[in-house]
Amino acid sequence: AQKITQTQPGMFVQEKEAVTLDCTYDTSDPSYGLFWYKQPSSGEMIFLIYQGSYDQQNATEGRYSLNFQKARKSANLVISASQLGDSAMYFCAMREGQVNAGKSTFGDGTTLTVKP
Amino acid sequence: NAGVTQTPKFQVLKTGQSMTLQCAQDMNHEYMSWYRQDPGMGLRLIHYSVGAGITDQGEVPNGYNVSRSTTEDFPLRLLSAAPSQTSVYFCASGRGGSSHEQYFGPGTRLTVT
Secondary structure (H helix, E strand, O other): OOOEEOOOOEEEEEOOOOEEEOOEEOOOOOOEEEEEEEEOOOOOOEEEEEEEOOOOOOOEEOOEEEEEEOOOOEEEEEEOOOOHHHOEEEEEEEEEOOOOOOOEEEOOOEEEEEEO | OOOEEEEOOEEEEOOOOOEEEEEEEOOOOOEEEEEEEOOOOOEEEEEEEEEOOEEEEOOOOOOEEEOOOOOOEOOEEEOOOOHHHOEEEEEEEEOOOOOOOOEEOOOEEEEEO
16 A cells, blocks of 8 residues: 555646645554655755654744644645745655654655746 | 765666665764655665664665665665666665654666666
């Protein structure tokens, strides 16, 4: 079964507007972490934001916030005030267990295009 | 700090050839991982290591070998290249324990003809 599901292959947003990228996950481990990465056309993987399963508050990093709904097993990324430079592929990923061992499972990504 | 470095950046192999993709990190990170990214898809874990002398298989290990003799280096060996191994390969590293860090290298684009 797919552990990370990103149902939006492509999304468009107008510059300066907010956009939500969807991510649902599946795990039976009570301890896990959720990540979002950005991959621009140049190909590098850029870490954006992290949410731990026991974190009480939704994670925020500048214009990025993670809408964590544990009961629904969703971890949507919200980008506020979109910029042209936000056009990229976005990946949701999950780490299961308490220990960070470099074993992440990735979704297939969402391509975001920001229109001027 | 150079971070996570990968060599080569690009490589073309013929079917049946072998080669080693190099990965090094200078941050004294405990864990290192290898992922592959096929076109239009997310990253899939090939092998990972939680410390020198310790390695384990990920989701797609067949056709690849790894070893970790030092903390800094984690080479990925393709034993007999196949066209199905055409992909972009990313190495990652991070601190273990409760940390959530994961730093990626720039990737190696491999084509097998």
